[in-house]
Amino acid sequence: MDDYRNNRVPGRTFFFTVRLLDQHSALLTEHIAAFGEAIRQARLRKPFHVDAWVVLPDHAHAIWTLPPGDDDCAGRWNAVKIAFTKALRKAASRAPTGDAIWARHFQQHAVDGGADYAALVDYIHANPLRHGFCARAEHWPWSSIHRFLAEGRVK
Template sequence: MEAFVLLPDHLHCLWTLPEGDADYSSRWRDIKKYASQEFLFPPGTQNAWQRGFWEHVIRDENDWQRHMDYIHYNPVKHGWTKAPRHWEWSSFRQCVQKGWYELDWGTQHTPDIADMNWE
């Protein structure tokens, strides 16, 4: 899993699956089960997962970056936090440690993901 963000009613992930493996359903089931058991959500929220899932095969490096940005900005988009670095249930800080993002990314301006709506 290269990136993830867990919100009270949905989550986003970016995976690299083994070649020839396309068993998305089993992975989503296991991830939702694990997240439901292991994570405590902010007060006043419900853990009501949305049904189903949406899959997308990454086409190129630009597509990968746009998905990474969308995932990490999602808590800000939904009003759960003011900055990606403040959302505890995200891979954002690990990506900062890898040098993929600056710690203040997403605080100076809205990332160029306005045309993306994958909820």
């Protein structure tokens, strides 16, 4: 049984899915360092805690906890998308798939509590398996499951 009781949740917590326009693209995993740097930059400007995440070739899922009283999810994702796109353009003199690489909107779900939170973390960590990218969740390199295993929160 997975144990998520010790997770830090000081503010409102949200589950997200962000997608690239091209569903056959692998830009996120091909440029994982740039995506990670985009998240880091966004967190420096407007802090948030990354509770769980997984990055697949054409989309990513995450659970973020924002500071109390702050609900600007859109601003944070916009900053991530802009920084990642700029990094791609800088590396290749333009975005590899044209001007727009991101799906316009992202999916957002306010996490209701312990059971909802646990189910969403499990969904995130199992996502690479559902897409056939690996046989075991811990084999996927771009996932918070490694942190959860190291902390003893997943067995």
